[in-house]
Amino acid sequence: FTKPVLAGTNVIVTAGGTQEAIDPVRFIGNRSSGKMGIALANVAADMGAHVTLISTVHDPISSPNIEEVHVSTAIEMQKKLEETFAMTDVLVMAAAVSDFRPVHKAEQKIKKNNDEDIYTIKLQKNPDILKEISKKKTDQFVVGFAAETENLIPYAQKKLHEKNVDMILANDVSKVGSGFNTDTNEITVIQNNKEPVTWPLMSKDDVAAKFWKFYEKNIKK
Numbered sequence: 001f002t003k004p005v006l007a008g009t010n011v012i013v014t015a016g017g018t019q020e021a022i023d024p025v026r027f028i029g030n031r032s033s034g035k036m037g038i039a040l041a042n043v044a045a046d047m048g049a050h051v052t053l054i055s056t057v058h059d060p061i062s063s064p065n066i067e068e069v070h071v072s073t074a075i076e077m078q079k080k081l082e083e084t085f086a087m088t089d090v091l092v093m094a095a096a097v098s099d100f101r102p103v104h105k106a107e108q109k110i111k112k113n114n115d116e117d118i119y120t121i122k123l124q125k126n127p128d129i130l131k132e133i134s135k136k137k138t139d140q141f142v143v144g145f146a147a148e149t150e151n152l153i154p155y156a157q158k159k160l161h162e163k164n165v166d167m168i169l170a171n172d173v174s175k176v177g178s179g180f181n182t183d184t185n186e187i188t189v190i191q192n193n194k195e196p197v198t199w200p201l202m203s204k205d206d207v208a209a210k211f212w213k214f215y216e217k218n219i220k221k
């Protein structure tokens with residue numbers, strides 16, 4: 001039994017990788033499992049928060065405190081976020097948003113053309129959802145993730161400033177057990193004017209619990 005220390009707190013968590021349609025049956029995607037976001041949503045709900053989970057995957061959710069909104073694309077995710085952001089206290093942007101989407105979605109399944117071995121898909125840059133929504137910040141606490149394969153701390157600090165967020169949870173995805181499609185994560189917490197703090201490798205459920213305890217103790221007003 002967890003004490004409802006986050007009762008009255010509104011939380012938005014985004015989870016999973018966006019899927020950008022090429023045609024009715026194909027998409028551009030990524031290897032994000034959605035596990036970190038789902039864990040963050042479940043723990044916050046267990047602690048009594050009201051959670052809006054904006055997700056691309058159908059999630060094993062554990063609580064009536066979670067309102068799940070299913071989306072596929074970055075644009076859909078952005079739209080839902082824009083509808084809900086003003087009412088939230090915390091946004092945790094754990095989704096792996098595709099940086100690009102096909103310029104056109106074919107109405108029908110694209111057929112093989114026997115004369116051509118090369119097929120080109122033209123891509124359009126997606127909005128940086130986190131950066132755009134952070135421009136609308138009033139007193140929300142906004143958290144982003146950064147998956148890196150080198151220079152973890154400087155790259156994550158750059159993201160903290162460029163995206164105008166309050167905290168970045170950074171992980172080195174080249175390390176065994178950290179990042180996409182694993183059940184564990186090694187997180188370094190980056191905040192403005194504070195020394196980076198690295199948490200030991202632990203399960204994504206434990207990362208979520210540690211994050212919300214940190215929030216409750218140090219950030220929550």
Ligand code: C5P
Pocket residue numbers: 074093094095096097098099126127128129130131143144145146147159
């Ligand atoms: O720039 P990068 O993709 O590494 O930043 C990661 C953070 O930014 C994550 O929190 C991710 O959810 C968010 N992001 C976003 N929109 C994008 C790309 C990333 O909100 N187009």
